[in-house]
Amino acid sequence: MPALPRVAAALLLLAFAGGTHAASVSSVEVVGLDDEMEENVRTSLSLVDAIGDEVTWRRLAYMLRAAGDETREALEPFGYYSPRIVVERVRDGERRVVLDTAAEAAEAPADSAAATAEVVREAGAARARGVGQAPLQVVITVEPGEPVRVRSADIAIIGDGSDDPYLEEELDDFIPREGSILHHPTYEASKARVSRRLAERGYFDADFSARRIAVTRAEHAADMELVWTSGERYDMGPTHIVQTPHEVVDNALLERLVYWNEGEYYHQGRLDRLRTSLNSLDYFSRVDITPRPEDAIDHEVPVDVTLTPAKRDVYTAGISYGTDSGPGIRLGQQRRYVNRRGHKALWDIDYADKRKMLTLQYRIPAFRWLDGWYTVSLQAADEQTDYIDSRRVEFAASRSGQYNRHLNLVASMHALRERWAYEYEDDDDPTTPPVYRYATFTYPSLRATYVDIDDTLFPRSGYSGSLLLRGGVEGAGSEASFLQFHARAHWYLGVGDSDRFILRGEYGRTETDALNGMPPSLRFYAGGDGSIRGYEWREVGPRVVGDDDKGFALGARHVITASAEYEHYFGDGPWGMAAFVDTGSAFDGSPDLRTGVGIGLRWQTPVGPLRLDIARGLDDPDSPFTLHLNIGTNL
Numbered sequence: 001m002p003a004l005p006r007v008a009a010a011l012l013l014l015a016f017a018g019g020t021h022a023a024s025v026s027s028v029e030v031v032g033l034d035d036e037m038e039e040n041v042r043t044s045l046s047l048v049d050a051i052g053d054e055v056t057w058r059r060l061a062y063m064l065r066a067a068g069d070e071t072r073e074a075l076e077p078f079g080y081y082s083p084r085i086v087v088e089r090v091r092d093g094e095r096r097v098v099l100d101t102a103a104e105a106a107e108a109p110a111d112s113a114a115a116t117a118e119v120v121r122e123a124g125a126a127r128a129r130g131v132g133q134a135p136l137q138v139v140i141t142v143e144p145g146e147p148v149r150v151r152s153a154d155i156a157i158i159g160d161g162s163d164d165p166y167l168e169e170e171l172d173d174f175i176p177r178e179g180s181i182l183h184h185p186t187y188e189a190s191k192a193r194v195s196r197r198l199a200e201r202g203y204f205d206a207d208f209s210a211r212r213i214a215v216t217r218a219e220h221a222a223d224m225e226l227v228w229t230s231g232e233r234y235d236m237g238p239t240h241i242v243q244t245p246h247e248v249v250d251n252a253l254l255e256r257l258v259y260w261n262e263g264e265y266y267h268q269g270r271l272d273r274l275r276t277s278l279n280s281l282d283y284f285s286r287v288d289i290t291p292r293p294e295d296a297i298d299h300e301v302p303v304d305v306t307l308t309p310a311k312r313d314v315y316t317a318g319i320s321y322g323t324d325s326g327p328g329i330r331l332g333q334q335r336r337y338v339n340r341r342g343h344k345a346l347w348d349i350d351y352a353d354k355r356k357m358l359t360l361q362y363r364i365p366a367f368r369w370l371d372g373w374y375t376v377s378l379q380a381a382d383e384q385t386d387y388i389d390s391r392r393v394e395f396a397a398s399r400s401g402q403y404n405r406h407l408n409l410v411a412s413m414h415a416l417r418e419r420w421a422y423e424y425e426d427d428d429d430p431t432t433p434p435v436y437r438y439a440t441f442t443y444p445s446l447r448a449t450y451v452d453i454d455d456t457l458f459p460r461s462g463y464s465g466s467l468l469l470r471g472g473v474e475g476a477g478s479e480a481s482f483l484q485f486h487a488r489a490h491w492y493l494g495v496g497d498s499d500r501f502i503l504r505g506e507y508g509r510t511e512t513d514a515l516n517g518m519p520p521s522l523r524f525y526a527g528g529d530g531s532i533r534g535y536e537w538r539e540v541g542p543r544v545v546g547d548d549d550k551g552f553a554l555g556a557r558h559v560i561t562a563s564a565e566y567e568h569y570f571g572d573g574p575w576g577m578a579a580f581v582d583t584g585s586a587f588d589g590s591p592d593l594r595t596g597v598g599i600g601l602r603w604q605t606p607v608g609p610l611r612l613d614i615a616r617g618l619d620d621p622d623s624p625f626t627l628h629l630n631i632g633t634n635l
Contacts, residue, residue: 022054025397026135027275032142037078044074047138048425049066060136064089064098067140072101077184079147081217090137114284147181151221154210157194161203161230169192176493182215182222191226198230202266202301204293205231234266234293237300241307248309249283249342256367266301276405277371278307282344285310312336320352323378324420325385341365344373357381370401370409387552389434390420392521410447414442414470415477418519422552439519442477445470451635453492457608460494464635480514484522486559490635495566498573504563506531506584515557515588523555526586526594529560529628533582534615536626541586567602574604578613594619596626608632 005115028032028047030038042048046063055063068085087099155174161167174190176183198206210227241251241256257277260270271289278287286308293301316332332348344363350356361377381392398412418441421434446469453462468486471480486508493501508524515523528537538553559583569576578600585591598615610631617623 010635023057023060024054024135025051025060026137028140030140030142033075033144037075037080039138039144040077041071043068043075045140046070048413052147064138064231067138068099068101071140071536075142075144078144079181079215080144081148081215082145082220084143085143086141088139088141091135091141095139118203124484133201146220148215148217148220148222150176150178150180150182151216151219151223152224153178153224153602155224155226157198157228157230158209159203159206159228159230161198161201161206161228164201164230166201167194167197167230170197182213187213187224194228198228200268201231202234203230204234204296204301207231212540234296234299234301236260236262236264236266236270237296237302238262239303239305239552241305243284243307243309246309248312248337248340250340253340253342253365254305254307255361256280260354261301264356271303274305277402278305280371280402281342281365283310283342284308310336316348320350325355326353328355355381355383356386366399366401370403372402372408374399375412385423387423388420388520389423389436390418390520392416392418392519394521397526402591408449410445410449412445412447413442415442416444416519416521418521420520422554437517437519439479439517441472441476441479441519441522443470443472443482453635456635457606457633459492459633460500461492463489463491465489480517482510482512482514482518482522484508484510486524498569498576500567502563502565502567504561504565506559506561508559510557512557518555518556524557524559524586525553525555526559526561526584527553528626529613529630530634531582532584532594532596532617533580533598533613533628534617534623534626535594540584540594542588553586557588558591559586560584560591569602569604576602576604578611580613580615582615600628605631 025047028042028045028051028309029630030041033041045065045067050060050063050546064087067087071085072081072083075081083101085099085101086097088095088097090095090096153174154160157164157171170193174194175186176190195206206228208227209229210225212225214223239255241254243249243251257274259273268291271291275287275289278284284307286306288304288306290304290306291301292304312335314334314336316330316334318330319614320328320330328351330348330350332346334344334346336344338345342365346359346361348357348359350358358380361375361378362380363424364374366372366374376397377395378393379394379396381390383390383571395415396412398410400408400410402408416439418439419436421436448467449464450466451462451464453459453464466488469484470524471483472481474481486506488506489504491503493503495501510518510522510524524541526532526541527535527539532540541556541559542554544552544554561582563580563582565578565580567576567578579598580600581595581597583593583595585593594617596615596617598613600613601610603610608631611629613628613630614625615628616625
């Protein structure tokens with residue numbers, strides 16, 4: 001019988017098959033592909049959608065035949081246009097080939113059609129045996145074959161944008177290139193990136209003048225033609241700032257953040273910088289910046305800035321408990337805008353049984369040179385613990401500036417007055433006053449903070465760090481000459497879908513000939529959370545032992561610490577576990593390193609991860625376990 005009549009006979013047999021009898025597919029297995037291609041194939045298969053459902057045998061036979069076309073079309077975006085596809089059905093351990101595209105390519109469609117018709121014939125036999133409802137497994141084996149590669153690529157921009165160096169870079173980075181596999185998702189992503197870049201740089205009239213991909217299957221080759229007509233580049237127009245429902249600061253203050261003049265070339269980066277500056281002021285809960293090229297006059301784009309004020313006051317309250325400080329409370333208030341000039345103020349009090357601190361701060365926005373703040377602050381602290389009696393008052397005036405999106409700089413001047421006495425020096429005679437030491441230091445400092453991470457609440461990629469340099473000169477407001485350097489760094493590396501690896505390091509160094517005259521607040525310490533877990537707060541470093549055999553930290557000239565931590569989260573979170581090792585020391589001469597290890601519980605919250613760690617020091621066999629609780633991201 002000729003091939004066509006045999007196919008017609010198979011279709012006729014399908015039509016007369018018992019439509020009321022049902023079959024089901026229990027599983028569909030795709031073999032021979034990588035994960036990405038397999039996922040796309042499974043998404044395209046009607047057989048997968050029918051898993052577990054009862055369908056007629058006629059419908060099942062159609063889906064088995066359609067699986068070939070569906071699989072081939074699902075592979076084309078990856079550059080595979082001529083795969084070999086074998087579809088097999090499995091029941092009771094017996095495998096039967098339903099479709100083999102290689103057989104069809106060899107001009108034997110009747111064989112495949114007969115195999116499809118056999119599905120229906122066996123349906124009748126199965127019903128006769130009473131096993132008509134037995135589920136089938138389907139196995140689709142794919143040999144992708146030779147991929148289609150780009151033979152020629154004509155990618156260009158004509159018009160004003162043809163001489164734009166940034167657009168030329170985008171074209172140079174376009175993939176796929178000549179000789180590359182024709183990977184459609186990559187092609188579409190590159191095409192969208194160039195179109196987006198044209199809009200970002202003010203070519204709002206840009207459009208395609210040619211967009212074509214011609215695939216020659218027999219030669220496994222593709223010819224690409226992709227040409228944009230950029231049109232004329234637009235310029236920056238007037239900027240309109242509106243605060244709604246009411247104004248909280250003068251618009252004249254905000255207009256100083258507009259870094260461009262009307263008539264300068266348009267670039268989306270200008271708007272992004274304005275948005276960052278407005279957000280950093282923290283006056284507004286919402287910042288909307290909308291360019292309106294459709295309303296441009298003489299190719300100048302007006303920009304609308306709509307600002308929604310945030311709550312004027314932010315209050316904080318909490319309770320605390322520390323081994324050294326005892327129970328305590330913390331209260332604070334921040335006023336986001338004191339007046340229409342945008343000044344800010346805050347107060348914060350941390351009042352515990354043995355440690356108290358009061359902070360007052362006033363800030364004025366600064367826009368000259370770099371966006372930032374002029375800040376004056378006053379801090380008073382009183383500490384009455386088992387090892388020290390100290391009081392400190394410090395005044396600081398600073399100017400901060402955002403150098404770029406990652407780097408913030410702060411220059412400040414400090415005036416410090418500190419009084420302290422160590423309890424181990426007390427002779428327990430109530431008639432003898434404590435032996436107090438006094439120090440006055442006036443010194444400048446420079447701080448640089450760098451943050452380049454993918455997520456400020458839960459970073460999985462990037463790094464952050466800070467660098468502090470400060471020093472004073474004896475006789476110029478300070479009682480001793482000193483120079484101090486202190487650096488911290490964090491590195492985050494995502495592992496898999498949710499895990500992460502965290503490295504942390506710290507190094508501090510002091511150059512002075514009068515360490516004994518340096519107040520405790522200008523010395524270095526190690527131990528505790530954020531330093532070396534497994535040891536108590538400030539436990540590692542130079543110490544003295546009192547009559548009760550308790551050790552007390554004196555502070556050191558230098559410090560070095562390092563930490564490695566691995567976090568594993570269960571499923572999609574938010575719960576996880578961590579294992580870590582910390583090491584380091586505070587020291588005057590050579591470091592005497594101490595190492596602690598531990599495990600922790602992690603919980604992702606809207607304000608950052610909550611971390612509960614239990615750790616133990618390895619350098620003392622009698623060292624107790626320590627418990628550490630922290631919330632938020634340490635940068």
